[in-house]
Amino acid sequence: MVDIRKMIRSFSYAFEGVVALFRYENNARFHLIAAFGVVLLGMVLGLERFEWALVAIVVGAVWAAEAFNTAIEKLCDLVSPDYHPQIKAAKDLAAAGVMITSVVAVVVGAIVFGGKLWCWFLNM
Numbered sequence: 001m002v003d004i005r006k007m008i009r010s011f012s013y014a015f016e017g018v019v020a021l022f023r024y025e026n027n028a029r030f031h032l033i034a035a036f037g038v039v040l041l042g043m044v045l046g047l048e049r050f051e052w053a054l055v056a057i058v059v060g061a062v063w064a065a066e067a068f069n070t071a072i073e074k075l076c077d078l079v080s081p082d083y084h085p086q087i088k089a090a091k092d093l094a095a096a097g098v099m100i101t102s103v104v105a106v107v108v109g110a111i112v113f114g115g116k117l118w119c120w121f122l123n124m
């Protein structure tokens, strides 16, 4: 049987994680502000439903990658505060995850917004 109270408790811990991510992590704050900018631009340019769905997927992917990266960084700092080549590999790989999702987000943004921005400038 599903334990609803346990699920609600898990959600509240996850919510604490979301708050900590955007409150204390500089890169996550940057991605939050960037997402607000993208949503504003999307409203100005009048994105289609399908385009909003694409934007939501890539924004969520970047935020999730940032959360995993932060979690790995914190674990690494606890396990090995001193220099260790495996910690370097773990942190660099976690950061690579953020970079890959961010590059994909920029590519999707260019595809979704590029044409619309071009038309908008031509009509100015």
Ligand SMILES: Nc1ncnc2c1ncn2[C@@H]1O[C@H](COP(=O)(O)OP(=O)(O)OP(=O)(O)O)[C@@H](O)[C@H]1O
Binding pocket: 073, 080, 081, 082, 083, 084, 085, 087, 088, 089, 091, 092, 095
């Ligand atoms: N204990 C360590 N051992 C080996 N290399 C490390 C160690 N700590 C950090 N590094 C190297 O330094 C890089 C930056 O690590 P750091 O923990 O400062 O992350 P950051 O990207 O600056 O994030 P933040 O600013 O959120 O702390 C890592 O990607 C890794 O290459």
